[in-house]
Amino acid sequence: MKNSKKREEIISTGKKLIIEKGFLNTSVEDITKKMGIAKGSFYTYFKSKDEFILAIISEKIFQRRHKVNEILEKELSFEETIKEFLAQSLSFPLIDTESFLIIMNLFKNINLLSENVKISILDNTKLGNHDILKILNKYKDKLDLSDENDIDKYAYLIKAFINSFYENSFNPLMNFEKKESHITISEIEDCINKINLEKEINFMTKAVIKLILK
Template identity: 30%
Template sequence: MEMREVGKKELIVSSAKKVILEKGYKNISVEDITNEAGIAKGSFYTYFKSKNLVIDYILEEVIAKRKNEFKLDKRKSLENTIKSLVRTRIKLDDEKLKENLVLVNLFRNVASLDEKTLMLLKELEKVIIERMESIILAYPKEIKIERKDIKFYSKMLNNIISNYKTFTLFFSEKSNQFITDIEEVKKKYQTEDFERNVEIISKSILKILTY
């Protein structure tokens, strides 16, 4: 594929993310995406047959990234590994922030998603949970959880991190709405509360795993 074609496809994807954050997934159309991208509808359909397929492409990219974003280093203590995981999950660069805000919007509009998209969201959750499972299995001396319970604990600990992101980091108490601007989230990163919350979440997970 020529570089120009790759550029246009990524332009469509980037534009889709932007209009999803501005209008919400269920409220956008192909026309909204093409208007934002400044291209004709015909160009859109060269790459994607529907807006659903743009979302599927975004999710497939996110899944691929998540599989490689956290490298388990068994030389680290369990405490430091947990801290690294929590920070990896919530202290995000601009592109990951945008992706995460899009994901929050998709979960809020889950009734509008097709079966393939729902399957990809489940696959993303599976990747994240398996990462937590790998940490539990890597520290058998410190963590005494029975094997049959590992998946349950992994889901529970994932929910702790996910709920913090969704309802604290990505939610504005001032406007009582979910945040759509990454700059607003980045301001929260600069606060003492954020660093304290990272510490609280990390210690809470550590206590649950080593009780």
């Protein structure tokens, strides 16, 4: 039986090296050498480097789905639910800066990645819309949202609010001029330190409520 602790150690070591050197410059050998294990040990848990990075992305997707489901299970008002969802969506860079940095670097160099990794990253961004749709559908009777087209449009607009937060906060780092470039942890932290998260969440919650409840 595979050792889950060893698998987590490989992921942890790999994440640190990717943060330091970038995904494209981090090899399987770099990871195993850093850990002092044979390359075969890596392939016991991951068939390839791509499968390794997909495991990291999948972990974040699972965590997000779980948190959204937890929010939906609560007996909250629509406004309270939206506020919790937005708090969860906007706090990712602060709560898990390492994973956020890795995903940012993958996005920055997306044209240099394999097709499987590209698809996984793009699918991850689509899940945000799916989560919003789940919330709107839960409250559609109370909000008088009987038209599915209206629900889709509202979901798109709410996702646009979230995207604008990330673009305004981190867009200066997304310079695509270089063929391959690497965002550092200090650059991410500098951007994070300029964010007033509570203010952003409150502003966005009010905007969404005004948009839908009019």
